[in-house]
Amino acid sequence: MRRLRTLAWLGGTCVLAGALVAGVLFPVVGGLGLVTTTVSASVDSVSTDLQTGTVAQTSTMLDSTGKPIAYFWGDQRRTEVASDKISRAMKLAVVSIEDKRFYSNDGVDWRGTLRAAVTNATAGSTQQGASTITQQYVKNYELLVLATTSAEQSAATADTAARKIRDVRVALTLDQKLGKDEILTRYLNLVPFGNGAYGIQAAAQTYFGINAVDLTVPQSAMLAGMVQSSSALNPYTNVQGVTERRNTVLDTMAANGVIPPSDADAAKATPLGVLAEAASPSNGCIGAGDNGFFCDYALQYLATAGISQQQVDTGGLTIHTTLDPTVQASTKAGLVRQAPADLDGIANVLDVVQPGTTAHKVLAMASSRTYGLDAARHETVLGQPYSLEGDGAGSVFKIFTTAAAMEKGLGINDVLDTPAQLQLKGFGDSAGSPGCPAKTYCVQNYSSHYKTSYPVWDALAQSPNTAFVKLISEVGVAPTVDMAVKLGMRSYGVVQPGRTTSIADTFKNGNQASFTLGVTPVNPVELSNVGATLASGGTWCPPTPVDGVTDSTGAAVTVNQQACERVVDPDLASSLANGLSHDPVSGTAAGAAKTVGWTLPLSSKTGTTNAEKSDAFLGFTNTVAGADIIFDDSGSPRSMCTSPLRHCPSATADLTGGAEPARSWFDAVSPVVGGLGAVTAPVLAPRYATGNGAFGQP
Numbered sequence: 001m002r003r004l005r006t007l008a009w010l011g012g013t014c015v016l017a018g019a020l021v022a023g024v025l026f027p028v029v030g031g032l033g034l035v036t037t038t039v040s041a042s043v044d045s046v047s048t049d050l051q052t053g054t055v056a057q058t059s060t061m062l063d064s065t066g067k068p069i070a071y072f073w074g075d076q077r078r079t080e081v082a083s084d085k086i087s088r089a090m091k092l093a094v095v096s097i098e099d100k101r102f103y104s105n106d107g108v109d110w111r112g113t114l115r116a117a118v119t120n121a122t123a124g125s126t127q128q129g130a131s132t133i134t135q136q137y138v139k140n141y142e143l144l145v146l147a148t149t150s151a152e153q154s155a156a157t158a159d160t161a162a163r164k165i166r167d168v169r170v171a172l173t174l175d176q177k178l179g180k181d182e183i184l185t186r187y188l189n190l191v192p193f194g195n196g197a198y199g200i201q202a203a204a205q206t207y208f209g210i211n212a213v214d215l216t217v218p219q220s221a222m223l224a225g226m227v228q229s230s231s232a233l234n235p236y237t238n239v240q241g242v243t244e245r246r247n248t249v250l251d252t253m254a255a256n257g258v259i260p261p262s263d264a265d266a267a268k269a270t271p272l273g274v275l276a277e278a279a280s281p282s283n284g285c286i287g288a289g290d291n292g293f294f295c296d297y298a299l300q301y302l303a304t305a306g307i308s309q310q311q312v313d314t315g316g317l318t319i320h321t322t323l324d325p326t327v328q329a330s331t332k333a334g335l336v337r338q339a340p341a342d343l344d345g346i347a348n349v350l351d352v353v354q355p356g357t358t359a360h361k362v363l364a365m366a367s368s369r370t371y372g373l374d375a376a377r378h379e380t381v382l383g384q385p386y387s388l389e390g391d392g393a394g395s396v397f398k399i400f401t402t403a404a405a406m407e408k409g410l411g412i413n414d415v416l417d418t419p420a421q422l423q424l425k426g427f428g429d430s431a432g433s434p435g436c437p438a439k440t441y442c443v444q445n446y447s448s449h450y451k452t453s454y455p456v457w458d459a460l461a462q463s464p465n466t467a468f469v470k471l472i473s474e475v476g477v478a479p480t481v482d483m484a485v486k487l488g489m490r491s492y493g494v495v496q497p498g499r500t501t502s503i504a505d506t507f508k509n510g511n512q513a514s515f516t517l518g519v520t521p522v523n524p525v526e527l528s529n530v531g532a533t534l535a536s537g538g539t540w541c542p543p544t545p546v547d548g549v550t551d552s553t554g555a556a557v558t559v560n561q562q563a564c565e566r567v568v569d570p571d572l573a574s575s576l577a578n579g580l581s582h583d584p585v586s587g588t589a590a591g592a593a594k595t596v597g598w599t600l601p602l603s604s605k606t607g608t609t610n611a612e613k614s615d616a617f618l619g620f621t622n623t624v625a626g627a628d629i630i631f632d633d634s635g636s637p638r639s640m641c642t643s644p645l646r647h648c649p650s651a652t653a654d655l656t657g658g659a660e661p662a663r664s665w666f667d668a669v670s671p672v673v674g675g676l677g678a679v680t681a682p683v684l685a686p687r688y689a690t691g692n693g694a695f696g697q698p
Contacts, residue, residue, distance in 0.1 A: 049145075049146060050138060051174070055080065055190055055199075056198075056313075056314040057552050058071050058316065059314075059316060059317040060319065063323040063325050065325060069295055070287050070288040074313040077197060077198055078197075078316075079201045079202055079316070082185070083181050086200055086213060087213050087216075089215055090215045091188070092253060093220040093221045093223070093253060094224040096253045097225065100252075101132075107172045108171055109132050135167055135168070135171045137186060138170045140187070143157060189201070193207075193226055194226060194231060195207075195280060196278075197278075204223070206278050207279075208273070209275050209279055217253075218268075221250045225242065225246050226245070239272065243272060250267050289371060292381065293365050293366065294385075296381070296383055298319065298321055299312065302319070302546065305546070305560045306559070306560040315551060317550065317552070319546060320548045321547060322544065323362070323364065327676075330669070330671045330672045331366045334666075334667030335628075335664050335668065337664070340368070343378070343646075345647060346645060347632075348367065348630045351525040352365075353528045353626065355625055356532075356536055357564065364668075365385045367380070367385055384524070385525060386523060389522065390609075390614035390630075392520050393616035394615060396527065397518035399530070399580070401468050402468075402576060404479040405474070405475040406572050406688060407572065409691045409692035409693065411456070411690040412455070412457050417470060418453055418464045418467045419470070420445060420450075422442070423442050424443075425441075427473055427477070427511055427512065430442040441514065443465050444465065445465050453467075460580055462587060463587070463588055471516070472515065477507060477511050484530075486567040488529040488533050489522070489527070492520075507520075518607050525543050527618060528625055531625030531627065534573045534620065535682075537570035537574065538566055538569060539567070540564065542561060542562045574683050575683075575685045575688035577603040581601060581604075581682065584619070587606075588606040589604050589605075589606050589657075589658050590658075592663045592666050593662075597670075598666055600673065601680065603619070605618050605657075607657040612639045612640050612653035613632055613640065614629065614632070615631075615661050616629045619669070622677075626668070626669060628668075630664070642656070643659065645660050
């Protein structure tokens, strides 16, 4: 009875084998007409996809020295390598165990297929397979690349005549179109090796910390053996099983004559030699450490430049960034020196931008906060250095009022009146302020030590509020706000989430003179870029973190960066920078400059907000620009005190932009400014030295 069942199995299997051959050789054959007609409809398209051979690859973000910052992948962590970047031992190992007649068959091992059919028939179940490496490549490509739904994945592995006929025909086509080495290379670059590693390069790095080209015979044998079942054959959970499978591969290599038996025996006597734990890098910016803020900003920048996150996750891109690791390290150190990473409720951020007329490169982007997900340890992944933050930059915004007035005829040597108090109608409402009339904007100076008037350059250095509120009332709120947007505060011109009008329109529509006192949240990288614009002769460029992008072949990928534009007259920019150069010498930043022995030309402006809830310092030379902002990041802004930096009651709050913000800037920039080029002083153009009288001469 058993013999009859065996004969029945054998007969059925032979019929199936014959059907497979018939289905491959003849598009429509007898009862197989429906099956093979259906198969034929998909063979050409699958063959075309496979000949292209495009697979998802890991993208890498590099700093300016070429060191990796972060890696990105979707479902498959893979890095394709060329044939000559895969060791000969690896190729021999996988061919020996998976398809010893690989180099002589035509993509299908007919002898093996019939042998497997007989074996399976005799056993009464599937005991042996006969798929070639080419067929395995076809099946894996359909499963890992072409199948995007669970139904498609099931179809790619279905044990049906239709699927088998299709895969055989595709394999035959590929064998004719592609060389053996190309098929083998693609196969090794495609298949999973467990622990998140797809392809031989990722596998070599994951298990041995080396490149695929350096794999030895025993290492290659282990990886070739794991192809059978990358989940079950895990060297970290199944050492015995992986060792036995590796040894089987070594025996097969010896039996096939590709290595001497003595070498196989020696290799079998060695341990697996894998790393203590799988070397799988973190996926995304979370693996970038404190470069994570920059990493996130770069991804955001790429998205606006036409490169989607999907392209980053699957395209095998190399993202060349502008991040200077030396400047970045110095920036981070300068921030935490003044504001420890675990300081409760207070963050310190600084972006360093390189001026230029063709690009403004972001060299560093940091927060005193550690980039991470553990809120209990004061970590954050929020975009503090490139989002609207804090209560404002305070008097730094007096730069915009001055620039707008200079466009209308104000000179740096012209004199500004500095009354102790100022009350203005039609420029906002200070409702609730003691002694301020209704529907009136009232302002007074930070202290009583100011003189009654100052030249513009000294007013910028000493920063009396009334002088600049009076100035904005003369030059106009709208031109001042527009100047801020032109010089770099571009997000002010865009309606932000949760708002119905842009920040710029809010101030212009309300004709609010308080704009000159910096009373609205600021984007630190935009404020840093304001300095870069003035340092670049009035040329604005987007603050870019990306130098270029290449695909997996090394070809350049288009990055649609916004074009640079001249926004103010070069002489105006230089003259305003010259006027700002007195601040670190005799103004509110002089003390901080002295603490580090700063002697180079520098243009700067400090800023302190009402109740000291947010304070800033903008400094720039012809080689570097940066804005440091210290703000309450708890969600409920509180006043701050200096030395040490801390929260304190508003009545005693005394933090100013010339304290920790300025000291952070100098601590960060002083150690690296010498390596960024020769620093030269900005020139005061004669036509901007003394104005045309529009704002009154003394």
